[in-house]
Amino acid sequence: xxxxxxxxxxxxxxxxxxxxxxxxxRLCAEEPDVLKCMACGSCxxxxxxxxxxxxxxxxxxxxxxxxxxxxxxxxxxxCMLCGKCLLVCPRGINTRHLILSINKIYK
Amino acid sequence: MxxxxxxxxxxxxxxxxxxxxxxxxxxxxxxxxxxIEKEDRLGGHLARWDRLFPYGTPAGDVLGQMTASMGRxxxxxxxxxxxxxxxxxxxxxxxxxxxxxxxxxxxxxxxxSLFDASRKEEYGYGIYDRVITNAxxxxxxxxxxxxxxxxxxxxxxxxxxGSRDEKVGNRYCSKVCCATAVKQACEIKEKxxxxxxYCFYMDLRMFGxxxxxxxxxxxxxxxxIFVRGRVSEVSExxxxxxxxxxxxxxxxxxxxxxxDLLVLMAGMTRNTAVAPIVRALELSTMEDGFLKPKDSxxxxxxxxxxxxxxxxxxxxxxxxxxxxxxxxxxxxSINEYLRDND
Numbered sequence: 001x002x003x004x005x006x007x008x009x010x011x012x013x014x015x016x017x018x019x020x021x022x023x024x025x026r027l028c029a030e031e032p033d034v035l036k037c038m039a040c041g042s043c044x045x046x047x048x049x050x051x052x053x054x055x056x057x058x059x060x061x062x063x064x065x066x067x068x069x070x071x072x073x074x075x076x077x078x079c080m081l082c083g084k085c086l087l088v089c090p091r092g093i094n095t096r097h098l099i100l101s102i103n104k105i106y107k
Numbered sequence: 108m109x110x111x112x113x114x115x116x117x118x119x120x121x122x123x124x125x126x127x128x129x130x131x132x133x134x135x136x137x138x139x140x141x142x143i144e145k146e147d148r149l150g151g152h153l154a155r156w157d158r159l160f161p162y163g164t165p166a167g168d169v170l171g172q173m174t175a176s177m178g179r180x181x182x183x184x185x186x187x188x189x190x191x192x193x194x195x196x197x198x199x200x201x202x203x204x205x206x207x208x209x210x211x212x213x214x215x216x217x218x219x220s221l222f223d224a225s226r227k228e229e230y231g232y233g234i235y236d237r238v239i240t241n242a243x244x245x246x247x248x249x250x251x252x253x254x255x256x257x258x259x260x261x262x263x264x265x266x267x268x269g270s271r272d273e274k275v276g277n278r279y280c281s282k283v284c285c286a287t288a289v290k291q292a293c294e295i296k297e298k299x300x301x302x303x304x305y306c307f308y309m310d311l312r313m314f315g316x317x318x319x320x321x322x323x324x325x326x327x328x329x330x331x332i333f334v335r336g337r338v339s340e341v342s343e344x345x346x347x348x349x350x351x352x353x354x355x356x357x358x359x360x361x362x363x364x365x366x367d368l369l370v371l372m373a374g375m376t377r378n379t380a381v382a383p384i385v386r387a388l389e390l391s392t393m394e395d396g397f398l399k400p401k402d403s404x405x406x407x408x409x410x411x412x413x414x415x416x417x418x419x420x421x422x423x424x425x426x427x428x429x430x431x432x433x434x435x436x437x438x439x440s441i442n443e444y445l446r447d448n449d
Contacts, residue, residue: 014355016364035326039357062357065332
């Protein structure tokens with residue numbers, strides 16, 4: 001193939017049709033508090049991996065709800081399960097259990 | 108109750124919740140009250156609504172309670188004000204039924220108009236069959252057939268239609284649509300449990316008591332999916348499904364989805380039917396066209412003109428409890444005015 005110096009990059013658009021409702025429902029059954037997230041970003045702000053990895057629990061929850069499962073799962077790779085986000089979450093979400101559940105259900 | 112109050116006439120224009128509540132209160136204070144409503148029934152927009160947020164109270168029950176005891180209030184439906192004249196003391200009001208009333212005070216409870224959603228052409232109301240408004244959906248909840256609602260599996264709600272929109276001249280927030288959308292999303296999910304329901308919002312303004320709980324329940328119990336981003340355009344595919352584009356502003360990515368039904372949350376706009384009254388009495392309006400009270404803090408029920416008062420959504424978008432409270436407050440303001448000017 002001729003290298004033109006540029007190419008077509010895959011679309012980064014969210015297609016809501018890709019959202020796997022059954023799988024998300026399984027996550028909700030495992031950790032119902034996932035639905036309580038109000039996207040405040042406290043978890044991401046307190047995360048010690050900030051600047052070192054791309055872990056952002058707010059975004060993980062959001063991406064799972066948008067059908068971007070592999071992006072979400074990849075993010076959790078840098079999580080150390082330290083539990084700081086659990087301390088700061090204003091909704092009292094058991095974030096550690098949530099992250100473990102995500103890894104179990106979306107693996 | 109002062110017996111001489113009965114000799115004082117008060118004309119209330121607009122028979123929605125504000126007009127009804129104010130009339131009843133003024134009646135209990137002993138005044139002679141004339142309530143004028145141009146439609147054929149009392150209740151205004153409330154009469155068209157099925158249930159109210161945040162607890163799902165039937166609108167008919169609320170209206171029924173309000174109109175159960177109208178006391179000596181003389182109310183006229185299907186009647187309009189044809190002429191208004193300022194007198195040395197009070198006002199002369201001529202009605203379409205031929206009546207003429209000398210009013211010592213005048214209360215405007217003329218409410219709002221629902222934003223005409225077809226003005227936002229990009230959403231396709233009036234163009235695509237499966238785009239409806241919040242009011243259409245309430246009709247359907249009340250049992251009136253709406254052909255667009257045909258076992259939808261994917262349903263979307265668009266918040267802020269005609270609100271926070273400078274291009275249509277409405278910079279303000281209509282206040283009630285957020286909570287209405289969440290309420291309606293839960294209700295339609297109850298009717299179609301297998302459907303996926305999305306709400307497209309910019310901010311969710313859950314300011315009232317019980318609203319935040321309703322919003323949480325929408326997510327936890329009903330599984331409503333909230334997407335932060337304004338729908339930018341809607342198009343129709345060959346089968347009549349709706350192709351919707353928005354930005355998911357939390358993910359920072361463009362978003363696409365195909366829907367079977369789209370509900371537009373039309374906001375509140377000024378009631379244009381009040382324009383002749385505004386002109387005749389030289390009343391002040393704000394830049395968005397709602398009536399301007401004398402002071403937004405302490406004299407929110409008073410106009411700049413002596414003896415003319417306001418209550419309810421004629422001065423801006425309001426909830427039912429706000430409106431009822433304002434109606435009571437207006438009645439007390441009128442009582443004070445008439446006492447001081449005796």
